[in-house]
Amino acid sequence: MPADAPDPAASPRATDRPGDESPFALGLLLRRAHWRAAAVMGEALRPLGIELRHFAVLIVLVNQGPTMQRDLAMATGTDKAGVMRVVDDLERKGLAVRKAVPGDRRARAVEITPKGLELYDAAHAAAEPSTASLVGELKPGETELLTNLLTRFAHPPENKA
Incomplete structure (x- = not known):
């Protein structure tokens, strides 16, 4: 092994x-958890005719009201072209x-x-059993603990100088 190579x-x-x-x-663990949660939530949304990317935009619209497309892109972590396609889909579906x-x-x-608001509410009802199965292996209290930890991780307090 060369002298400057790291020791494995x-x-x-x-x-x-x-x-x-x-x-x-x-x-890596968060990525794997995201894949699992996204797959479960995607299955819950499939019978409603939308995907998670559509629901992500609906969430922003419900929480923020009418929103510029560029702001939707930032809020959902999507590029402008991707958001345009999602909004096109949402418009086609009414x-x-x-x-x-x-x-x-x-x-x-x-x-x-x-109609979008009705679907938004229906999605929550459809997701209940899926969410229960997603955390089914956790012990009492662990779902709340996991939610609290992930909330703090995903939304750290702003640094005050």
Whole structure:
């Protein structure tokens, strides 16, 4: 082994398996948890005719009201072209509409429709059994603990200088 090469025994390598102690372990575990949760939630949404990417936009529209497409892209972690496709889908399904923004002839805000709001509520009802199965292996109190920890992890307090 060359003198400047790292000693493989000195630092753990990322494996993506339980017990991984590498510096990537937490990120890999969160990625795997995301895949599992996304698959379960996607299955709950499938009978309603939408995907998780559609639901993510509906969540923003319910929480923020009419929203510019560029802001939807930021809020959902999607690129502008991806959000345009999602909004196109939502419009075709009658779940959202684009409306002119007063004072800006080029800008359009996306707004949820009453049909979109009905589907949003139906999605929550449809997700209940899936969510229960997703956390079925956790002990009493662990679902709340996991939720609290992930909330703090995903939404750290802003640093105050």
